[in-house]
Amino acid sequence: MEQNTINSTEILEKINKANKLTLKNFSNTISLERAIFLSWWCDKGDCKFCYMSTQKNKISDPKKARRRVNNILAEAEMCKRLGWNIEFLSGGYKSFTTSEIKSIASNIYNITGEGVWLNTGITDQLEEYGKEVKGITGAVETANPILQKEICPSKPLNDISNMLDKAGDLGFKKAITIILGLGETFEDINYLIQYLKEHDIDRVIFYSLNPHPETVYVNSSQPASLYYAKVVSTIRLNFPKIEIICGTWVDNLANIGILILSGANGITKFPLFKMFGTKYGKRVEEEVQWTGRKLKGTFTNKDKLGSEKSQYNKDFNPYIKRYIKDSLKNKYK
Numbered sequence: 200m201e202q203n204t205i206n207s208t209e210i211l212e213k214i215n216k217a218n219k220l221t222l223k224n225f226s227n228t229i230s231l232e233r234a235i236f237l238s239w240w241c242d243k244g245d246c247k248f249c250y251m252s253t254q255k256n257k258i259s260d261p262k263k264a265r266r267r268v269n270n271i272l273a274e275a276e277m278c279k280r281l282g283w284n285i286e287f288l289s290g291g292y293k294s295f296t297t298s299e300i301k302s303i304a305s306n307i308y309n310i311t312g313e314g315v316w317l318n319t320g321i322t323d324q325l326e327e328y329g330k331e332v333k334g335i336t337g338a339v340e341t342a343n344p345i346l347q348k349e350i351c352p353s354k355p356l357n358d359i360s361n362m363l364d365k366a367g368d369l370g371f372k373k374a375i376t377i378i379l380g381l382g383e384t385f386e387d388i389n390y391l392i393q394y395l396k397e398h399d400i401d402r403v404i405f406y407s408l409n410p411h412p413e414t415v416y417v418n419s420s421q422p423a424s425l426y427y428a429k430v431v432s433t434i435r436l437n438f439p440k441i442e443i444i445c446g447t448w449v450d451n452l453a454n455i456g457i458l459i460l461s462g463a464n465g466i467t468k469f470p471l472f473k474m475f476g477t478k479y480g481k482r483v484e485e486e487v488q489w490t491g492r493k494l495k496g497t498f499t500n501k502d503k504l505g506s507e508k509s510q511y512n513k514d515f516n517p518y519i520k521r522y523i524k525d526s527l528k529n530k531y532k
């Protein structure tokens with residue numbers, strides 16, 4: 200990819216400048232972000248990279264693919280105990296109604312004391328939400344609008360953009376998600392820069408492609424670490440104050456350090472309870488430590504798991520108990 204145009208000195212300089220700029224404008228702390236899933240069902244189910252697109256035909260009763268609300272809320276309580284931020288509530292289309300999402304968000308607000316971000320699809324019902332929702336995420340997915348149409352045929356970019364603009368008018372913060380490795384090139388970053396400006400985006404969440412079985416990407420490679428770093432540092436240099444979250448899967452933990460130096464404020468996309476207390480959890484903490492930053496929250500401190508009893512609702516207890524048990528089990532031995 201782009202072999203003849205790669206200038207390694209330029210990339211290192213960008214990272215260096217981006218690091219300085221991030222340290223100037225933000226605290227020294229890196230957050231661990233946890234997306235809380237609401238359901239395994241998505242009524243659209245046709246985005247070409249998405250795990251949910253492989254499940255649609257296997258789910259006969261969408262209602263059964265929904266997670267139990269007490270389980271979702273218990274997860275939020277565990278996030279609070281461990282100092283993990285809730286990246287957003289995320290669910291496929293038509294898995295929960297607006298009033299159900301509002302009720303879940305309100306309950307999370309009562310637990311964490313903070314409004315949650317939503318990533319629950321294109322909607323024209325944003326007026327329903329209040330202080331329990333901090334911001335709205337548009338799942339743009341790729342920085343190339345032609346590719347976006349092909350990859351996400353049922354999520355027109357215009358509809359996402361209109362929703363984000365309306366979210367801004369209503370006083371919500373605005374975020375977008377971008378997956379790197381879907382077929383874009385570095386030049387597409389110009390479109391992304393323009394998009395972030397035009398829609399006055401507060402937060403951009405990058406992921407690297409996770410090639411799921413049964414999707415067209417199954418044999419695709421994940422983006423190179425320095426490509427990812429170049430994209431992130433370019434965004435940081437163009438937007439000194441935007442919040443940048445970077446996702447990387449367990450098989451790419453070595454990306455974390457360089458992505459933080461490139462401008463990331465938070466990291467995401469880990470199986471947090473599975474990795475907790477294991478060599479992988481320790482590795483995440485060490486990746487952060489070697490950037491000279493502090494990690495908000497813990498991936499290793501077992502005392503923070505707390506009691507098997509919920510502080511908020513006894514109906515969460517069975518789920519809390521299970522999260523603690525899962526966190527104490529070393530699944531990587």
Ligand code: SF4
Binds near residue numbers: 251292338354
């Ligand atoms: S709309 Fe979202 S959940 Fe549904 S298939 Fe597309 S990416 Fe997956």
